[in-house]
Amino acid sequence: MSTPSLLILPGDGIGPEVMAEVRKIVDWFGAKRDLTFDVSEDLVGGAAYDAHGTPLHDDTMARAQDVDAVLLGAVGGPKYDALDFSLKPERGLLRLRKEMDLFANLRPAQCFDALSHFSSLKQEVVAGLDIMIVRELTSGVYFGEPRGIFEEGNERVGINTQRYTESEIDRVARSAFELAMKRDKKLCSMEKANVMESGILWREVVTRVGQDYPEVELSHMYADAGAMQLTRWPKQFDVIVTDNLFGDLLSDLAAMLTGSLGMLPSASLGAPMSNGRPKALYEPVHGSAPDIAGQGKANPIACILSFAMALRYSFDQGDEAARVEKAVEAVLADGVRTADLLGEDGTVPVSTSEMGDAIVAKL
Numbered sequence: 001m002s003t004p005s006l007l008i009l010p011g012d013g014i015g016p017e018v019m020a021e022v023r024k025i026v027d028w029f030g031a032k033r034d035l036t037f038d039v040s041e042d043l044v045g046g047a048a049y050d051a052h053g054t055p056l057h058d059d060t061m062a063r064a065q066d067v068d069a070v071l072l073g074a075v076g077g078p079k080y081d082a083l084d085f086s087l088k089p090e091r092g093l094l095r096l097r098k099e100m101d102l103f104a105n106l107r108p109a110q111c112f113d114a115l116s117h118f119s120s121l122k123q124e125v126v127a128g129l130d131i132m133i134v135r136e137l138t139s140g141v142y143f144g145e146p147r148g149i150f151e152e153g154n155e156r157v158g159i160n161t162q163r164y165t166e167s168e169i170d171r172v173a174r175s176a177f178e179l180a181m182k183r184d185k186k187l188c189s190m191e192k193a194n195v196m197e198s199g200i201l202w203r204e205v206v207t208r209v210g211q212d213y214p215e216v217e218l219s220h221m222y223a224d225a226g227a228m229q230l231t232r233w234p235k236q237f238d239v240i241v242t243d244n245l246f247g248d249l250l251s252d253l254a255a256m257l258t259g260s261l262g263m264l265p266s267a268s269l270g271a272p273m274s275n276g277r278p279k280a281l282y283e284p285v286h287g288s289a290p291d292i293a294g295q296g297k298a299n300p301i302a303c304i305l306s307f308a309m310a311l312r313y314s315f316d317q318g319d320e321a322a323r324v325e326k327a328v329e330a331v332l333a334d335g336v337r338t339a340d341l342l343g344e345d346g347t348v349p350v351s352t353s354e355m356g357d358a359i360v361a362k363l
């Protein structure tokens with residue numbers, strides 16, 4: 001087998017800081033596990049704009065199409081706020097997602113035991129939670145036509161259109177069923193079939209795809225009821241599949257049941273390539289965090305866990321992914337905390353690179 005290829009796009013703000021810690025892990029795998037990656041690095045977002053006047057150079061786009069997996073840090077920052085819409089750092093990320101056709105966004109919501117007592121006046125977490133939300137990412141109400149603000153009589157009207165084709169539902173449903181097969185074989189599909197035509201079609205297509213996965217226990221919920229159930233008793237779920245809009249809300253909701261933004265990885269997957277693995281982009285859920293950028297305060301765990309997802313879904317290294325996750329768990333169990341994971345108990349936080357070093361030591 002040829003060396004697996006990985007394109008690293010650190011981006012802006014804390015992106016390069018957390019990615020430096022991922023590099024330590026990647027190097028460790030090369031040195032200690034004989035698992036070497038063909039790693040290349042390139043610019044995205046504001047960093048690409050500064051160098052090339054565009055948030056994503058065509059060459060970078062071409063490289064992204066060519067590799068086994070892309071790992072991205074974060075894009076954006078106040079420096080770029082005044083830029084034209086088409087030049088904004090976020091457009092670089094959107095172009096990657098669109099041209100790679102990454103239609104399934106995987107957001108695990110997993111609470112590490114060591115953080116299960118992490119609660120403050122502002123947040124409570126759910127110990128032992130381990131669920132996965134699959135959000136359709138390239139269609140639905142964010143993309144449907146017609147859209148825009150139009151004149152209608154003597155006032156204006158803002159229009160978005162929820163639109164899903166059978167094939168769009170089919171492919172994201174398949175991603176979710178495949179995932180459920182690797183987990184607890186339980187899938188809940190959420191839509192609003194009671195009031196939306198797209199929801200009726202969604203339910204019908206997901207049910208049909210389910211016939212190819214008889215081992216998976218499939219259930220359906222209206223998304224509003226799903227939001228209630230997710231807060232009332234989140235552990236009843238394993239994998240949830242839903243559309244772009246509902247997935248946007250529900251994945252943020254689920255995320256906050258587990259702790260800090262600095263802990264949350266994500267994967268965006270597309271159609272299978274010739275090697276049978278999906279096109280894939282991995283990134284932490286958090287943004288570029290301009291308020292703490294350049295201070296060595298950022299928690300690198302979200303980005304490190306995103307790399308673990310890449311090991312599992314792009315490189316077929318589930319055991320090695322679990323090794324990374326266990327190292328993170330062990331470091332947290334030792335009480336090592338970046339500032340975002342601290343309550344008010346006076347513990348001194350470690351820096352971004354100290355957290356990375358601690359995880360490598362546990363590996």
Ligand code: ATP
Binds near residue numbers: 262286289290298
């Ligand atoms: P974006 O628009 O790019 O999503 P945002 O403003 O929504 O950005 P973030 O940039 O993720 O959100 O930051 C939100 C808050 O969470 C900030 O206060 C930031 O400092 C904090 N934060 C985000 N990521 C981390 C991290 N890895 N470690 C520590 N704190 C973080």
Ligand code: MG
Binds near residue numbers: 287
């Ligand atoms: Mg945000």
